Amino acid sequence: MRSVLCFGDSNTHGQMPGGTPLDRFGPQQRWPGVMGRELGPRWHIVEEGLSGRTTVRDDPIEGAHKNGRTYLTPCIQSHTILDIVIVMLGTNDLKVRFNQPPSEVAMGLGCLIYDIKELSPGPGGTIPEIMIVAPPPMLDDIKEWESIFKGAQEKSRKLALEFEIIADSLEVHFFDAGSVVACDPRDGFHIGRQAHENLGVALAREVEAIGWANEHD
Amino acid sequence: MPDMRFAPPNPLRIADRASGLNAVSVRSYNERLLLSLLLQNESISRFEIGVKTGLSAQTVSVLVRSLEQEGLVAKGEAQKERGRVGPPTVPISLNPEGAFSVGVSVGHKHTDVVLIDFVGSVRFHATLPNPAPDQNSNHSDFLETVKKAIELLPGKTHERLAGIGLALPEPGDGAHNDPTPPDLRYSALQEEMENEIGFPVFVQNDITSAAGGESMFGAAKPLSDYLFFYLGAELHSRLILNHQIYYGNSSLSFDVGIASLERNLQEINKPTEPLWDRAGTWPDYGKIKESWEASLVEQMKRSFNALAQFVEIKTIVLSSYAPQDICGAICENLESSLIGVKAIAGIITPSPKAIGAASLPFSSRFMVENKEK
Numbered sequence: 001m002r003s004v005l006c007f008g009d010s011n012t013h014g015q016m017p018g019g020t021p022l023d024r025f026g027p028q029q030r031w032p033g034v035m036g037r038e039l040g041p042r043w044h045i046v047e048e049g050l051s052g053r054t055t056v057r058d059d060p061i062e063g064a065h066k067n068g069r070t071y072l073t074p075c076i077q078s079h080t081i082l083d084i085v086i087v088m089l090g091t092n093d094l095k096v097r098f099n100q101p102p103s104e105v106a107m108g109l110g111c112l113i114y115d116i117k118e119l120s121p122g123p124g125g126t127i128p129e130i131m132i133v134a135p136p137p138m139l140d141d142i143k144e145w146e147s148i149f150k151g152a153q154e155k156s157r158k159l160a161l162e163f164e165i166i167a168d169s170l171e172v173h174f175f176d177a178g179s180v181v182a183c184d185p186r187d188g189f190h191i192g193r194q195a196h197e198n199l200g201v202a203l204a205r206e207v208e209a210i211g212w213a214n215e216h217d
Numbered sequence: 218m219p220d221m222r223f224a225p226p227n228p229l230r231i232a233d234r235a236s237g238l239n240a241v242s243v244r245s246y247n248e249r250l251l252l253s254l255l256l257q258n259e260s261i262s263r264f265e266i267g268v269k270t271g272l273s274a275q276t277v278s279v280l281v282r283s284l285e286q287e288g289l290v291a292k293g294e295a296q297k298e299r300g301r302v303g304p305p306t307v308p309i310s311l312n313p314e315g316a317f318s319v320g321v322s323v324g325h326k327h328t329d330v331v332l333i334d335f336v337g338s339v340r341f342h343a344t345l346p347n348p349a350p351d352q353n354s355n356h357s358d359f360l361e362t363v364k365k366a367i368e369l370l371p372g373k374t375h376e377r378l379a380g381i382g383l384a385l386p387e388p389g390d391g392a393h394n395d396p397t398p399p400d401l402r403y404s405a406l407q408e409e410m411e412n413e414i415g416f417p418v419f420v421q422n423d424i425t426s427a428a429g430g431e432s433m434f435g436a437a438k439p440l441s442d443y444l445f446f447y448l449g450a451e452l453h454s455r456l457i458l459n460h461q462i463y464y465g466n467s468s469l470s471f472d473v474g475i476a477s478l479e480r481n482l483q484e485i486n487k488p489t490e491p492l493w494d495r496a497g498t499w500p501d502y503g504k505i506k507e508s509w510e511a512s513l514v515e516q517m518k519r520s521f522n523a524l525a526q527f528v529e530i531k532t533i534v535l536s537s538y539a540p541q542d543i544c545g546a547i548c549e550n551l552e553s554s555l556i557g558v559k560a561i562a563g564i565i566t567p568s569p570k571a572i573g574a575a576s577l578p579f580s581s582r583f584m585v586e587n588k589e590k
Contacts, residue, residue, distance in 0.1 A: 107223065114222050129274055169226040173278045209292075209307040210274050211264020 002215070003044045004207065005079055006032040007072065007112075008088040010190060011135060012049025017184030017192050018143075021051040029193055034200020039207060042215070046079045054092045055108030061097060069108075072115055080121040084207060087112055088133035088177065090159050091189060094152035102155045106162035113170045129210055131173035133203070134160035136181050136195075142188035149189070156189075175206050247272060251280050252289070252311075252583040256433055257460070260293060260310035281309060288377075289315040289335070289583075311335045316377050316583070319366050319416075320430075320575025322384040322423055322568055324449070324538070327493075329568035332366040333575045337434030341366045342567050360413050367414070380416050380578030383407055384423035384570045419577040423570045424453040427536045427563075428462050429580065430573025435565040437534045444521060444530050447569070448537035448544070450476035452513065454520055458528065473516045475539060478502075478509040496567055498540055514550045521555060536563035538570075 006012050014030035016023040027033045027047075036045035052059060052066045059066040068089055076082065089112075093105040113130055122128035138156040142149055160176045167174035180202040181195035191199065250270050254261055261269075266277050284290040293308040313334045322329045332341035343362050367378060383406070411418045421429070428445045431437045437445070437457070445455040445462075451474040456463040479489045482505060491499050499506070517533070524530060533551060537544050544562035551560040565572050 106226070110223065110226065166226045168279050168283070171273070171275045171279050173275060174282065205307070209263055210278065211262050211267060211306065213264070 001042060001044055002083040002212070003046060003079065003081060004035075004039075005046045005076065005082050005085045006035075006048060006088075007068070007075065007085060008049045008133075009053040009092055009135075010049065010051035011091070012047065012088055013051050014049065014196065015051055015190055017190040018186035019190075025193060025196060029196055031196045031200035031203065034197050035204045035207070036200075038201055038204030046082075048075055048079075052092055053089060054098070055089050055105060056111050057093060057098055057100075057108070059092075059095075059097070066092070069111055069115065072112055073119065076116065076119050076121045081123055082121045082128045083123065083212075084129040084131060084210070085116050085121075086131045086133060086203065086207075088135055090163065091135050091138065091152075091156060094138075094155050095148055096150050096152075097148075102158040102162045105155075105159060106166040109163060110166045110170060113166070113172055129173060131175060131203075131206065132163050132167040134163040134174070134176045134178065136178040136183050136191065139183050139185060139188035141185065143186075145187065145189065153188075173206070173210065175203065177202075246585065247276065248280055248284065249583060249585045251277070251284070253585050255290060255309065255311050256579065256584060257438070259438075260308035262306040262308055264306060266309070287315075288312055291315075313338060314377070316379045316579065318379045318575040318578045319363055319381040320384065320426075320568075320571040320573065320577070321363065321381060322426065322570035322574050323386065324423070324568075324570065329571035330362045330366055331568060331571040331575055333434075333572060335579070337430075337572065337576070339567070339572065342571075344568075360410065363410065363414060367416075378416055379582050381410060381414065381418045382426065382574035382577035383410070383418055383420045384426035384574035384577075385420060386423050417578065417582075419581050421574065421577050423574070424455060425462055426573030426577065427565075427569040428455045428457060428534075428573065430565055430569055430576050431534055431536050431563045432457065432460065432462070433576045433580070434572065435536070435569070436561045436563050440532055440534070442528075442530060443532040443534050444524060446517060446520075446533065446535045448474055448513070448535060448539055448547075450474050452516060456524065456528075456530075471516050473509075473513045477512075478506065481505050481509060493538065494540075496540075499543060510547060510550065514547060514554070517547075517551060518555060521558070531558060533558060533560040534563060535560065536565065536569045538568065541566070 010021065012032065013021065014025040015021055016025060028037065030047070032045050032047045036043060050066065052062045053068050054066055056069040057067055058064040065071065087109065089109065090105050093100055093108060109132060116130055117127045120127050138149070138153045140153050142153070160178055164174050177199055181191055181199050183189050184192040184195065251266060254266060254269060263274065263277050263281060266272070267274050281290060285292065289312060290309055291312040293310060313336045315335045318333055320331045320333065328345045330343045330345065331339050333339055345362055363381065367375065407418050407420055424447045427447045431445065437443060441460050442458050445457055447453040451470040451472055453470045475492050479492055482489050482502060487502065491497050521533065535544050535548055541562060548560035548562050552558060563569055
């Protein structure tokens with residue numbers, strides 16, 4: 001049995017576009033569930049999506065628990081052994097309250113990569129496969145969220161390149177979710193049911209493409 | 218002192234997104250390692266790349282992604298292998314349009330110019346009389362043909378020309394009566410080509426080129442150890458061990474090749490033009506051809522048996538300018554008298570030497586020096 005940790009924000013949690021964290025797609029509809037279906041029964045999927053999660057930032061308004069970095073260590077240690085850690089974060093770092101350029105968001109992601117490598121939760125204490133997934137860019141119209149995310153739309157379009165640069169320099173896997181899905185117009189930054197399906201299938205193919213030795217268990 | 222873990226990111230590849238091929242110096246050893254595997258195998262999965270190179274899956278991932286962006290490799294459809302437990306594998310192969318190369322072979326009677334793509338398909342071919350042997354200013358036809366080959370490349374793919382390979386005969390090959398050593402004769406040609414055409418030119422002995430071409434794109438692709446014969450005006454040989462072409466100090470050749478058949482035919486006033494047409498067929502030359510073939514095969518057996526005292530070789534590859542049915546018959550003849558040995562006729566057309574020459578820019582620019590496999 002292999003294990004994959006899906007570490008993300010509301011788009012990993014499965015929050016419906018235009019809804020609240022309580023309006024959530026079902027386990028089979030969220031991308032981690034779709035990916036699990038595609039990978040088959042030899043894979044164990046761990047879902048860790050928190051609405052409002054940032055890469056490395058305590059949120060002064062929503063709370064310090066939104067900081068992805070502080071939660072990453074207990075989270076990973078809770079779920080070892082992990083063959084692969086998929087991280088899809090970055091959108092919440094673009095909130096006005098953080099005032100960060102896309103490159104700084106990528107630096108935050110770099111911290112998470114270092115932390116995962118240091119924790120080495122892979123089989124036999126090795127570094128697991130790490131896959132950075134750049135979130136799809138926000139739409140221009142983000143409805144009532146405009147004040148919270150002012151200016152984030154433009155920045156969100158630059159995340160994929162910045163993330164790929166950090167993934168490249170730290171030698172981890174990279175996938176641009178924007179290449180297969182777009183955000184839903186109902187709020188402009190969450191992904192809809194079909195997008196979850198498409199993303200789950202695409203990520204399963206990416207995980208398979210890494211190539212895995214036959215297990216002997 | 219800042220924590221260097223959090224210094225600005227230093228991407229290996231991604232920041233360099235030029236549309237053409239990257240400069241030679243930029244290509245890392247690991248990239249060459251990966252491209253070598255792809256040039257030696259039709260397709261290969263990322264997992265197999267990791268096993269064969271010892272690189273981690275994440276490093277392979279970064280390399281493949283950057284080579285994909287550069288247009289050199291393409292991802293195939295996922296395949297479920299029979300009998301294999303676990304997820305399907307995704308093969309990776311070279312993108313035929315990823316790079317092009319021009320090969321020029323200056324032969325016994327004429328010069329062949331080919332343009333090939335990254336998987337060795339011939340996109341253009343022309344045959345010309347040999348360039349004038351004694352001066353540097355009389356190659357205009359020759360240079361024009363090379364330029365024409367380059368112009369055939371669609372649009373922006375000019376930036377994807379890896380270079381020009383030049384296959385030259387060496388002194389001692391016996392086919393040239395010119396007293397000036399060919400290496401001197403043609404060094405001016407190489408320089409002139411680089412200056413005139415503006416692409417890197419790579420020079421190699423022509424028999425070694427033919428062996429290299431057959432190894433990279435032809436019948437010898439899956440083979441690591443074999444004895445290679447080239448049947449041209451004379452008979453030449455090379456030994457290939459672990460994908461390496463051995464080319465010793467001696468460039469011994471035997472006068473049992475097509476030139477000897479030509480002489481025999483001329484004595485009885487038979488037409489000899491078809492002898493030099495790779496794409497054509499030979500007329501029925503009857504007994505003359507039979508006895509020529511017998512002496513040719515006899516020499517090949519002698520070479521093989523001499524070598525067999527030192528290394529165990531199970532395969533012979535015969536490349537030639539002669540038509541494929543002629544080569545096929547020679548191979549059958551060989552197999553029937555050398556028990557347990559497989560003799561394979563080369564499959565590269567129209568000109569094995571020119572296509573081998575065209576493979577040289579690929580191996581120089583994309584492969585590691587000591588092919589590991």
